[in-house]
Amino acid sequence: MTELPAFPYHPDPVATGAVVRSQATCACCGQARGYAYAGPVFALEDLRGRLCPWCIADGSAAERFEAQFTDVVDDVPVDRLLKITGRTPGFAGWQQERWLVHCGDGAAFLGTAGAAELANHPKALTALREDLAETWPPAQIENYISALAKDSQPTAYLFRCRSCGTFLAYSDAT
Ligand SMILES: [Zn+2]
Numbered sequence: 126m127t128e129l130p131a132f133p134y135h136p137d138p139v140a141t142g143a144v145v146r147s148q149a150t151c152a153c154c155g156q157a158r159g160y161a162y163a164g165p166v167f168a169l170e171d172l173r174g175r176l177c178p179w180c181i182a183d184g185s186a187a188e189r190f191e192a193q194f195t196d197v198v199d200d201v202p203v204d205r206l207l208k209i210t211g212r213t214p215g216f217a218g219w220q221q222e223r224w225l226v227h228c229g230d231g232a233a234f235l236g237t238a239g240a241a242e243l244a245n246h247p248k249a250l251t252a253l254r255e256d257l258a259e260t261w262p263p264a265q266i267e268n269y270i271s272a273l274a275k276d277s278q279p280t281a282y283l284f285r286c287r288s289c290g291t292f293l294a295y296s297d298a299t
């Protein structure tokens with residue numbers, strides 16, 4: 126089996142569903158390499174499901190189609206920003222996806238998470254609660270958190286800082 130390229134900001138895109146097995150011919154390199162990127166593509170052309178992970182990793186797809194795979198990233202230096210938006214598979218959220226940042230760099234996206242998955246990551250839960258506390262009363266927050274689902278909505282998006290290892294999350298729903 127061909128080994129997928131390394132994505133430091135999205136370490137296992139097959140597990141998260143961003144990269145899938147596919148016989149599609151890549152719109153960039155013209156090869157059918159057995160895998161395609163299934164996540165969002167911000168470009169003029171409709172490229173969803175038509176790019177191979179290798180053309181994302183080496184930046185050729187981003188350059189050729191002026192494409193981005195993530196639109197919103199919290200504040201990071203521009204060289205890192207370009208790696209996250211142009212050389213990293215994005216992920217599909219219910220709303221505009223947002224790449225979380227910690228220690229001055231983009232965090233690694235680990236996938237969607239529900240209440241069960243988040244139970245193992247108390248720091249991520251704390252971050253979610255603090256986020257929600259700005260607008261919601263505590264009882265409503267706990268109801269919402271217990272309703273979080275990995276494959277449904279509302280859902281949380283779990284990240285881990287590449288530098289200090291802290292788990293981070295945000296959540297959304299339609
Ligand atoms: Zn390709």
Ligand SMILES: [Zn+2]
Pocket residue numbers: 227228286287288289290291
């Ligand atoms: Zn950190």
